[in-house]
Amino acid sequence: MFQQIEKSIAAAVAAHIQIRYGVDFPVLLEQPKQTDFGEIAIPVAFQLAKQLKKAPRAIAQELVAELPPIAGVSGLEVAGNGYINVRLDRGLYAAGLLSGDAAASAPDTAGKIIVEHTNINPNKAAHIGHLRNAILGDTFVRMLRAMGTEVEVQNYIDNTGVQVADVVAGFQHLEHKTPADVAALIANPGRPFDYYCWDLYARVSSYYDGHPEAKQWRAETLHAIEANQGVEAELAHMVADAVVRAHIATMLRLGVVYDVLPRESEILHLQFWATAFEQLKERRAIHFETEGKNAGCWVMHAEAFLDSGATGEEADKIIVRSNGIVTYVGKDIAYQLWKFGLLGKDFYYREWVVYPNGHRLWVTTDQPQTATPRFGSAARVFNVIDSRQAYLQYVVAAGLRALGYTKEADRSIHFSYEMVALSPRTCVEMGIELSEADQRKPYVEVSGRKGLGVKADDLIDKLIENALREVDARHPEDPEEKRREVATQIAVGALRYFMLKFTRNSVIAFDFQEALSFEGETGPYVQYAAVRARNILRKLADRGLALPDFRSALGREAFARQLAQEDLWQLLLALSKVDVAIARAVDSGEPAHVARYAFQLAQSFNNFYHGYPVLAEQDPEKRVFLLWMCDYFRSQLDRTLAVLGIEAPEYM
């Protein structure tokens, strides 16, 4: 609705400028800083001033005087030194919202988008840094889907890498465990396997520090994994599969789901790299070095991807090592090519798990399968990866460009975000000993290698526990199962909102006290507003009254009367902008915008809630109107919360 009016205003003004001044000018609209300036501001006079060599205010006055009437607009006025402020016809606007005039937005035809997120090394439990990645990625996916875009969600599994190898080495050489022993650990419900690996990985890492010669375990294990034989390979598969299952379960607790898990093992076994390697050699995107420090390696020359700065051997990027083994970047180039359907190969797929809602998650396999879906071949790709890997992402895109795929390189988007670190206070709470250097820092980096971090499941458990205490205190009479369900919804709301309220390039210094808060700008605050609206409607039913038929009871005139009240109009206007908020967040790639929008809606509604006792309202028209506001608020906030992956509990 709002977008339609904006469009017609922009078109009308542009058309008039064309006729009146003979210039083509894109008309941009703004949101006025202050609500009493109207609903929309047109700053076009400022831009025209230069071209027409005329005072902005004079141009604005001419435009206001001469513009033909625009549907839905009740008035235009000149303000400041050249703004044109637009006043909407409130009654007409509200009536339009009620009748659902807002035509469904046209489905996106730009093609499928792949969003890759989570990507946790399958050798340890997920921690808060991974949560930021998954929640950011999942929310972005929900935003895109809300806009009608086809999205495929991939979670890349590096099951043949160094990190898995280290844990395998730990099982073999530090714990002398057989595959049967490890199978028993995986089956043990008493201690989650990903937690076990968390500790073991830290132990192996510190053992390496004291015994550098032990690093040959890693080399041997990697070798075995690559050849796909021996106990090492067997253990690697067991570890990776079990840990991935744990990650999938952890993320499901937060409503994060995937479509497909592409695995590195298949990239290797199905010769994805070999195919990409041929392309790269053929198109001379990489070069074999016969001398210098990179002798024996295949490298991408720095000139290919650096515009300026250091070039030459130092800056060249090694793609294939002198021992013939491809680097991560090389594999990633192959994977990225596949995502765009440029590799000329595909994986086979088998079902990994069926989610409770029936959605199927697929995993890649090297064994031919029948009747499975197809993945890949997207028009655009978003890789949700933290900003520390910007350089590598840049090299991958450069690889595509070097192959001549400039369009695809441009459509390979590194959806970057800053890391989650630990606040000094939280480190103290967790009993983490800090080095002197760390103590001086404003925050401490999480490290899986050191086992330094807050595990995702621990945090979720703690949040649920806290929420449950509150729920228990308020609703002791309710069955425990129900209370736990509500507490879980609150916990998830708190966590998802916490991770989303920061813009992407702000470092989060994770602080327990802050993350566990349910007051102020938090998920539960927003959920509470939704619950309140629902309570009003439920109370109505409890009193044996039916929800009025809004369409017959409320017309343009009634709306105009009620919306003369400024705060009510402002609330309604804000509520009507869900799609605007989502579209803006998609354009800027900033899920935080949707989170903030939800918070503002909740804030406005809480204000309304205090100012207008809906059920006690005596005036019949006003009462119906207020009920409609509650109903409309509830439905608009639900849509917004759905995009954020947050549910509104039945009660709070």
Added chain:
RNA sequence: GCGCCCGUAGCUCAGCUGGAUAGAGCAAUUGGCUUCGAACCAAUAGGUCGGGAGUUCGAAUCUCUCCGGGCGCACCA
């Protein structure tokens, strides 16, 4: 050394493509529960938008420079 990011209220952060009096939350002080349940609301106080220069009708926002902090720059991923 080179590259990227950040510096806004005591603290944590918003501020959309430069626009009209810089906004939230927390913390502080004060007031509000007669159930549409206070996980809330209202009010007060709190800012030279790191410093300086420039661009222009206009700069927290763009450019340059300096200061302070973070992260990258492996034959690890």
